[in-house]
Amino acid sequence: MITIDWKRILLNDLPSLFLIEVVFRSLIMFTILLLALKIAGKRGVRQLSVFETVIIIALGSAAGDPMLYEDVGILPAVVVIVIIILFYKTITWLTSKSKKFEKFIEGKTECIIDDGEFSLDSFKKESLAQDEFFLELRMKSIEHLGQIKNAYVETSGEISAFYYPDDEVKFGLPILPQLYDKKSAIITKNGLYACAFCGKVSNLTPTKANCSNCNHTEWVEAINTIRKA
Structure with missing residues (x-):
């Protein structure tokens, strides 16, 4: 193994044209993530609770991998993001219906x-x-x-x-x-x-x-x- 193999370091033995695919993947995932946060509502991008922080981390992880890795498909990532947003919406609906559940999820002042x-x-x-x-x-x-x-x-x-x-x-x-x-x-x-x-x-x-x-x-x-x- 060569100690400093710039092609391996920079491209991990992938063809140079994969950079064009990275740009394409990044644009798609960024757009999907932006739409997901719009659907989540303004509350999701203000000061975050513990629950909302977990949601944002999960969304970032789901969106980040398909931007860079050729072995991670875009469609599975989209499914993960949809599931996360549906879960987020379900939890926020439940917190609006139950004070006890809201206190459990959000904590209390x-x-x-x-x-x-x-x-x-x-x-x-x-x-x-x-x-x-x-x-x-x-x-x-x-x-x-x-x-x-x-x-x-x-x-x-x-x-x-x-x-x-x-x-x-x-x-x-x-x-x-x-x-x-x-x-x-x-x-x-x-x-x-x-x-x-x-x-x-x-x-x-x-x-x-x-x-x-x-x-x-x-x-x-x-x-x-x-x-x-």
Whole structure:
């Protein structure tokens, strides 16, 4: 075997004219895939749920192979795409008829922050890490949890937040790294501190303290700056 055989590398021992067939196959499969997504509807090309992501991956796999491989026929791929779209339509119809089935397929929206503190039960259910969640909030120009009345993890995985009016902003857990990284189990002066884990704000004196909400021991000095739009 030749170490670098450019004909084998570039064409896999296929005739050069097969490139014309690849162009033809690609145009056909791209058109079919485009029509399939049109039939699936706009929802299928917005923020995707887990189910929709699986559908898109399946469609991509069904469309990709016939574009490149001479031993994969176009008609079997078309049948696969038709079956996937029919399956997608059937599932979306069932989700519109049954709330339980919809919850099973799509999941449900979880309230992850309630009145400026983490909702511990919801946070434990989500795979979202605290650092990742703080990143999402910072991208919305949020500096601390006291600015947030409620925050939700939507079924698409996106974070939606609802804010307190400026005159109702509370003291809360800072999520800016330069402030949050100062968390400590030792309280050095009297003041309002937020639990570094759940965000509960407490008035503490110099001591070591356990959070009454989650029993964690690390605290960050709470702040109450208003949100900058």
